[in-house]
Amino acid sequence: MTEPLLAVRGLTTEFPTRAGVVGAVREVSFDVNAGEIVGLVGESGSGKSVTGFSILGLIDPPGRIASGSVKLAGRELVGMAPRDLRAVRGREIAMVFQDPAATLNPVLRIGDQMALAIHAHERVSEAAARARVAEVLTLVGIPDAARRLDAYPHQFSGGMRQRVAIATALLNRPKLIICDEPTTALDVSVQAQILTEMRALARDTGTAMVWISHDLATVSALASRILVMYAGRVIEQGPIRSVLSEPRHPYTAGLLASLPARSEAGADLPQIPGAPPSMLALPKGCAFAPRCGFASPACEADPDPTLAADRLWRCHHPQGIAA
Numbered sequence: 001m002t003e004p005l006l007a008v009r010g011l012t013t014e015f016p017t018r019a020g021v022v023g024a025v026r027e028v029s030f031d032v033n034a035g036e037i038v039g040l041v042g043e044s045g046s047g048k049s050v051t052g053f054s055i056l057g058l059i060d061p062p063g064r065i066a067s068g069s070v071k072l073a074g075r076e077l078v079g080m081a082p083r084d085l086r087a088v089r090g091r092e093i094a095m096v097f098q099d100p101a102a103t104l105n106p107v108l109r110i111g112d113q114m115a116l117a118i119h120a121h122e123r124v125s126e127a128a129a130r131a132r133v134a135e136v137l138t139l140v141g142i143p144d145a146a147r148r149l150d151a152y153p154h155q156f157s158g159g160m161r162q163r164v165a166i167a168t169a170l171l172n173r174p175k176l177i178i179c180d181e182p183t184t185a186l187d188v189s190v191q192a193q194i195l196t197e198m199r200a201l202a203r204d205t206g207t208a209m210v211w212i213s214h215d216l217a218t219v220s221a222l223a224s225r226i227l228v229m230y231a232g233r234v235i236e237q238g239p240i241r242s243v244l245s246e247p248r249h250p251y252t253a254g255l256l257a258s259l260p261a262r263s264e265a266g267a268d269l270p271q272i273p274g275a276p277p278s279m280l281a282l283p284k285g286c287a288f289a290p291r292c293g294f295a296s297p298a299c300e301a302d303p304d305p306t307l308a309a310d311r312l313w314r315c316h317h318p319q320g321i322a323a
């Protein structure tokens, strides 16, 4: 078997707060292969972003990775010296955020600021850097890119600015891009265009992606594998088609049932009752049990992960499987 590009094992990230320790990410394990798009879904607060930041070594103290391992092409990133980690970030792993303002400097021309991101990692001439900038802007669907290098961010639409942020992530040909809700703020047609372009990008450049989103529909349009997070844990993972057609965890089944495409026109969308638990007062055992229609006394014990072929779930009452 070939080694995965990214191997996350038992990743546990905690934030000490005045009210207690928040276990934002709890024993998360998954692989990403070269060129693969893996979707990470779950409600707000489930630990998706903290998983992304932990992979990049971007957890600010007093937050910390309490245990676990993150290996990129076999190299351990947890505990790596900050200088070495900075070299990995941007060059081998890049990140794209929901808000392009997090990436773009409003007072610098697009071409100049993108060139700076190249110069931070590589000694190249100004002309070569500008040519690379124009190349990646074209890759993400910005027409007439060479002519637009001298524009400022405010001269671009929201969709264009997000494309620039994605192009910036691509500049140094990273092996992996972590995308945290990058299309959530955009309107639906622009979102669809960008998703199509991202799929082509992953295929043509071999760049792997972890695509974080609370929106299962977006992830299912893009990813080949999906991880579903709840209260800091991955409660289900597997190939997207198989998870969508036969969800094992009742939480995944609930998320699927609440997709507009799955219900009759005009009918109310079924919602998962209740709200996610406070991360400071997690229920004993399965954190989803208080909202789950299948909960039983067995759920007071934390379910171990069950592995079956290429699927995994953590549930005492998996759906579609005879008891």
Ligand SMILES: Nc1ncnc2c1ncn2[C@@H]1O[C@H](COP(=O)(O)OP(=O)(O)OP(=O)(O)O)[C@@H](O)[C@H]1O
Residues within 6 Å of the ligand: 015, 017, 022, 024, 042, 043, 044, 045, 046, 047, 048, 049, 050, 051, 063, 214, 279
């Ligand atoms: N710096 C921090 N200090 C304390 N708690 C934090 C910190 N950062 C995140 N958390 C907590 O960790 C948990 C996971 O947060 P995270 O941002 O990963 O969720 P998410 O699934 O990405 O949600 P969203 O979609 O809203 O971004 C939340 O309960 C959040 O409040």
